[in-house]
Amino acid sequence: MAARPRIKKNRGLPVNLYSEVKKGVTYFKYRRPDNGKSYSMGTDKVAAVQAAKQLNAELMQGYDLVSNVLGTNNSDTLESFITYFKENHFLKRKPAQASIKIFDIRVKQINKALGSKRVDEITIRDVATFLNTLTIRASNQARGYMVDIFNYAVAEGLCADNPAASTIKKIEEKQRKRHTIEGLKLIREASPQWLKNAIDLALITAQRREEIVSIKFNDIKDGYLYVVQQKTSKHSDAGWIRFKITSQLDQVIKNCRDNIPSPFLIHHKPTRRKQAENREHWTQILVDYLTRAFKKATEESGAYRELTEAEKPTFHEIRALSIKMYKQQGKDAQKIAGHASEQMTKNYAKGHDEIIWSEAIPDLDVSNLL
Numbered sequence: 001m002a003a004r005p006r007i008k009k010n011r012g013l014p015v016n017l018y019s020e021v022k023k024g025v026t027y028f029k030y031r032r033p034d035n036g037k038s039y040s041m042g043t044d045k046v047a048a049v050q051a052a053k054q055l056n057a058e059l060m061q062g063y064d065l066v067s068n069v070l071g072t073n074n075s076d077t078l079e080s081f082i083t084y085f086k087e088n089h090f091l092k093r094k095p096a097q098a099s100i101k102i103f104d105i106r107v108k109q110i111n112k113a114l115g116s117k118r119v120d121e122i123t124i125r126d127v128a129t130f131l132n133t134l135t136i137r138a139s140n141q142a143r144g145y146m147v148d149i150f151n152y153a154v155a156e157g158l159c160a161d162n163p164a165a166s167t168i169k170k171i172e173e174k175q176r177k178r179h180t181i182e183g184l185k186l187i188r189e190a191s192p193q194w195l196k197n198a199i200d201l202a203l204i205t206a207q208r209r210e211e212i213v214s215i216k217f218n219d220i221k222d223g224y225l226y227v228v229q230q231k232t233s234k235h236s237d238a239g240w241i242r243f244k245i246t247s248q249l250d251q252v253i254k255n256c257r258d259n260i261p262s263p264f265l266i267h268h269k270p271t272r273r274k275q276a277e278n279r280e281h282w283t284q285i286l287v288d289y290l291t292r293a294f295k296k297a298t299e300e301s302g303a304y305r306e307l308t309e310a311e312k313p314t315f316h317e318i319r320a321l322s323i324k325m326y327k328q329q330g331k332d333a334q335k336i337a338g339h340a341s342e343q344m345t346k347n348y349a350k351g352h353d354e355i356i357w358s359e360a361i362p363d364l365d366v367s368n369l370l
Contacts, residue, residue: 014120017052033059049160053123079115085149096230106142120159124166136170175310179321183303185369190301194268195293200252204362206322206337213285216263229338241338242357249362335360
């Protein structure tokens with residue numbers, strides 16, 4: 001038989017902990033699951049909750065396994081709530097596909113470790129132990145999602161506190177090195193034409209991978225190339241940029257025009273039919289494919305041989321090199337990159353009735369790379 005749902009006054013309390021109001025004062029009591037005897041836990045809610053969790057850990061060993069078999073515990077599990085959270089909160093923020101992909105990867109790891117546990121039974125130690133099994137970057141990503149998930153769980157009355165928020169974010173030491181002009185030149189020379197075009201476009205416009213593979217020929221209008229940055233367009237005016245077609249950018253666009261009919265500037269003819277599946281157009285380059293192709297070109301070129309695999313710069317680091325080169329040439333790197341301020345604005349302007357495009361002039365001299 002399934003456990004009865006908790007009445008309103010006990011929602012948010014760990015299982016077996018109950019509250020009772022006497023003369024305006026709230027008292028807590030713990031009922032042992034093995035013999036039904038009750039014990040006073042005083043009036044301090046935080047202390048009562050922590051004690052109840054510790055007692056449950058001792059007295060309810062094997063409970064989760066049994067309840068999963070009997071089907072009595074599924075509605076209160078973390079895995080069940082994460083499904084609810086994703087549908088009713090996370091996806092409603094309209095995150096980018098890349099963000100959804102990372103979320104799903106981390107959720108799979110979270111569920112494997114803690115998904116079968118009741119939300120109100122998960123402790124700080126449970127979360128910390130799980131996070132310690134991941135790499136620093138993955139741990140911080142998972143922690144961020146868990147803090148958000150448990151915040152909603154607290155708001156829904158499924159638990160009294162947020163165990164993920166009490167853990168400490170790990171310090172990430174950046175291993176990835178920056179590109180040098182010499183290194184990127186070697187990689188470019190070892191690249192197929194479509195990848196050369198992608199490198200040139202990234203260097204001229206200082207845009208991220210997601211934007212580079214999404215730019216289409218019909219985004220070119222009246223002497224401008226219009227780009228909507230997926231990462232910031234929902235939050236800041238800097239997310240909408242129109243690049244003046246300078247001679248430098250015009251040459252890159254001309255190089256992208258070939259005998260392959262494609263709506264995308266960066267495109268190729270796939271060698272296998274499977275490569276063309278799940279795409280907007282059969283010539284489309286996906287972000288992951290771009291990353292793999294750049295890595296292959298890096299290996300074949302012999303660039304950065306002195307660096308470890310974790311230190312070798314990726315396609316993403318072209319953006320940093322572009323910004324650096326613009327600054328060295330005395331140009332406005334801030335508008336080119338789509339930065340609303342030196343530190344990327346935290347105060348987002350919302351609610352505009354019409355899009356305000358930020359204008360940028362991509363006139364970087366890249367002759368030393370070609």
